Amino acid sequence: MNLFAWTSLFALLGYGAGMIHFASLAQGVRRLVDGGPAWQAPALLLLRFAISAAVMIAAARSGTLPLIAALGGWLLARTLRLRAVRRADTETSGAPG
Numbered sequence: 001m002n003l004f005a006w007t008s009l010f011a012l013l014g015y016g017a018g019m020i021h022f023a024s025l026a027q028g029v030r031r032l033v034d035g036g037p038a039w040q041a042p043a044l045l046l047l048r049f050a051i052s053a054a055v056m057i058a059a060a061r062s063g064t065l066p067l068i069a070a071l072g073g074w075l076l077a078r079t080l081r082l083r084a085v086r087r088a089d090t091e092t093s094g095a096p097g
Helices: 003-034 040-062 064-093
Strands: none
Touching: 003 040, 003 064, 040 064
16 A cells, blocks of 8 residues: 555544544543443543554554544544534533634
């Protein structure tokens, strides 16, 4: 595979890992606040770190550009997740955006 294909693949993998990471983070916070089972929060923490680390390590082993692309995809997922949470929070509270 050429460098462009690896870079594109890791951008998508970084985005996917970021979406899983931040969805898992929200789920863990929700379980802690709502009083879910105590073992689930650390399990979600380990899961999100393992997935993110696996993608970033694989990208780093593939080169600088794939690593930057994976980080860019991860940060895009973070940005989109934060926007969705802020939009939902604004709609719930009724405060102007």
